[in-house]
Amino acid sequence: MTEDIIKNSNKTVENGDTISVNYVGKLEDGTVFDTSEKEAASEAGIYNEMRDYEPLTFTVGAGQMIKGFDEGVVGMKVGEEKTIEIPPEEAYGEYMEEYARELPRDAVNFVPAVGMQLATETGLKGTVTEVGEESFIVDFNHELAGRTLIFKIKVVSVEA
Template identity: 45%
Template sequence: MTISDGDEVTIEYTGRLPDGDLFDTSDRRLAEESGLASEHPDRDFKPLTIEIGDSDVIPGLQEALIGMEPGESTVVSIPPEKGYGPHKESRIAEYDREAFEEMIGNRELEMGFEVEVKETGLPGEVTEIGEDTVTVDFNHELAGESLEFEIKVVGVE
């Protein structure tokens, strides 16, 4: 059965940046060897099931799957515009440090601190802590990056 729009597809995958750095995988052993499993201890590294046409998966990966068949494998390069989009300066915000610290309560403010905008659910990461301001980047961590995926189709419904 050739994959087409609307199909439910299960894949095994490994995602890397052009320099070879691993950013995601369905392979538990690879995740443990690379340290990815310890960075995400609650994550279950297993094959991913997606519906082709669903907006929860980056367009470039969905496009690569169309036309493939169960058991087939490929390696695909995905440019930023078909991945997590370009890195946008408009998604970087600066906040008054005192107000920001009040907002986070008793949690410690540090570089990499993750926040989420209540109204939109948009996640962000503290990238700079100044004397009077805090800078938060709301871009996806892979925005602006080209991605390379090794994928194997393990099931199609």
């Protein structure tokens, strides 16, 4: 059985479809934090020459995307564009104070600095948010935890 890419069709996106989308992700204050569009990245001052700016391809409902994005594309058609607002509980979750940990400076063999990215032996990633004389704080929350995200999405293709 062959699967054809449907470019110009009235087929609506359903769970299980593999689709490609262009998107611009913003915070409520309008700050662009991610995009698949080179021009939007340049305008927002987040352009990265090491990145390929191309449509994002994923399987709808397979858990590859945050819940609100996954659910937001269902029912869209190729060429359709819409803006969806995703609350924290359907994005990266609420900010959890207990995920920010204070550690003694002598627990590590380097000099911690604010903004430094750290990873634990189990792969948990955190960011140093404060450094004091005796200790420092590592925040293991996702950087977008607690934030409402606004995505402008355009469906480029659907594999039926």
